[in-house]
Amino acid sequence: xxxxxxxxxxxxxxxxxxxxxxxxxxxxxxxxxxxxxxxxxxxxxxxxxxxxxxxxxxxxxxxxxxxxxxxxxxxxxxxxxxxxxxxxxxxxxxxxxxxxxxxxxxxxxxxxxxxxxxxxxxxxxxxxxxxxxxxxxxxxxxxxxxxxxxxxxxxxx
Amino acid sequence: xxxxxxxxxxxxxxxxxxxxxxxxxxxxxxxxxxxxxxxxxxxxxxxxxxxxxxxxxxxxxxxxxxxxxxxxxxxxxxxxxxxxxxxxxxxxxxxxxxxxxxxxxxxxxxxxxxxxxxxxxxxxxxxxxxxxxxxxxxxxxxxxxxxxxxxxxxxxxxxxxxxxxxxxxxxxxxxxxxxxxxxxxxxxxxxxxxxxxxxxxxxxxxxxxxxxxxxxxxxxxxxxxxxxxxxxxxxxxxxxxxxxxxxxxxxxxxxxxxxxxxxxxxxxxxxxxxxxxxxxxxxx
Numbered sequence: 001x002x003x004x005x006x007x008x009x010x011x012x013x014x015x016x017x018x019x020x021x022x023x024x025x026x027x028x029x030x031x032x033x034x035x036x037x038x039x040x041x042x043x044x045x046x047x048x049x050x051x052x053x054x055x056x057x058x059x060x061x062x063x064x065x066x067x068x069x070x071x072x073x074x075x076x077x078x079x080x081x082x083x084x085x086x087x088x089x090x091x092x093x094x095x096x097x098x099x100x101x102x103x104x105x106x107x108x109x110x111x112x113x114x115x116x117x118x119x120x121x122x123x124x125x126x127x128x129x130x131x132x133x134x135x136x137x138x139x140x141x142x143x144x145x146x147x148x149x150x151x152x153x154x155x156x157x
Numbered sequence: 158x159x160x161x162x163x164x165x166x167x168x169x170x171x172x173x174x175x176x177x178x179x180x181x182x183x184x185x186x187x188x189x190x191x192x193x194x195x196x197x198x199x200x201x202x203x204x205x206x207x208x209x210x211x212x213x214x215x216x217x218x219x220x221x222x223x224x225x226x227x228x229x230x231x232x233x234x235x236x237x238x239x240x241x242x243x244x245x246x247x248x249x250x251x252x253x254x255x256x257x258x259x260x261x262x263x264x265x266x267x268x269x270x271x272x273x274x275x276x277x278x279x280x281x282x283x284x285x286x287x288x289x290x291x292x293x294x295x296x297x298x299x300x301x302x303x304x305x306x307x308x309x310x311x312x313x314x315x316x317x318x319x320x321x322x323x324x325x326x327x328x329x330x331x332x333x334x335x336x337x338x339x340x341x342x343x344x345x346x347x348x349x350x351x352x353x354x355x356x357x358x359x360x361x362x363x364x365x366x367x368x369x370x371x372x373x374x375x376x377x378x379x380x381x382x383x384x385x386x387x388x389x390x391x392x393x394x395x396x397x398x399x400x401x402x403x404x405x406x407x408x409x410x411x412x413x414x415x416x417x418x419x420x421x422x423x424x425x426x427x428x429x430x431x432x433x434x435x436x437x438x439x440x441x
Contacts, residue, residue, distance in 0.1 A: 018164075020160070042192075043257065058260040061188045061260075062192075065164050066166075116259070
């Protein structure tokens with residue numbers, strides 16, 4: 001066990017856990033941030049997608065020792081800036097408007113993959129959006145509404 | 158929840174070598190293979206882990222003496238973004254783009270792809286087709302291993318237990334053409350059913366020289382198809398040559414049935430991919 005320090009959604013976090021604990025478990029079990037979901041636990045489904053130093057990653061594949069000193073964004077942090085003006089992140093609004101969520105388990109991961117794509121300058125091109133969320137499985141929507149929602153935000157930005 | 162063995166996170170290569178020399182420890186880089194492998198369901202849980210992600214000595218892409226050098230910690234995303242890779246080795250960029258999706262490409266490394274030695278490792282046929290050399294090191298010193306000598310048996314490599322992969326050196330040969338193809342269940346997030354890299358030098362009327370036909374997912378290791386290379390060596394990519402090469406390839410491959418595909422499908426698709434690459438090269 002040792003102490004690992006990093007930023008989560010702009011707030012310093014310190015956990016005293018084994019270094020091989022998955023970032024996913026640290027977020028959910030040690031920090032109580034249950035917005036990040038576990039689907040497959042092996043990097044196939046993307047439900048646990050978070051943004052690590054600006055890049056989307058599967059939190060189930062990241063040992064916490066590799067997060068020391070780094071910056072993590074989760075779905076909880078997505079609306080933090082927007083909340084001050086009493087709203088959600090533009091992507092969350094667009095998901096609501098376009099009906100881009102059904103059962104919801106893929107949604108936090110979808111949002112984070114889409115946010116990483118848009119933050120990196122991604123545009124509203126459908127093929128590029130589909131590639132950006134190719135690591136996120138949704139078993140409800142058929143993806144069309146999700147792609148539409150992301151494209152709408154890309155267009156608005 | 159997976160196992161949580163103790164992990165060391167050295168920042169210097171010599172410290173990493175000391176950990177390796179001190180006893181059994183399992184290196185982890187991007188974790189895309191290792192984090193799945195150490196749950197205990199797929200074999201014994203390692204006693205210790207060795208985090209390679211802080212070893213800045215193993216980062217970076219450069220061009221030296223007519224070769225592309227890739228630090229072992231280079232991620233697939235870095236390969237895709239690299240102007241050096243895009244200019245000098247687009248086939249490697251194509252291969253990197255077919256691995257997983259953004260989440261995997263942001264974490265998985267070329268050194269990890271090599272060390273994991275999956276027969277389906279998508280960059281590995283490119284390394285075989287380009288006569289790549291793998292630089293490895295440990296407390297006993299550094300040595301070079303040709304990619305063609307590296308993959309010894311199913312998930313067995315020439316890497317000793319006290320060694321790390323440091324750098325991949327890919328010679329850039331003037332006049333070499335290189336093509337990459339992967340067939341999986343879907344375009345993203347799929348493990349290969351067949352993956353192929355084809356390299357050649359076109360000497361015009363003297364035909365093709367230094368032909369390399371390298372494949373993954375069709376044997377216990379990534380392989381070169383020697384009999385097929387012999388058919389193409391000195392030949393030109395005519396329809397007759399393509400037919401003969403495809404037939405030879407189907408004859409020399411000994412793939413297996415597994416969860417991802419069947420031996421018959423792999424043999425047929427391998428032959429067809431090669432045939433199409435030859436047709437494209439021949440312009441017919």
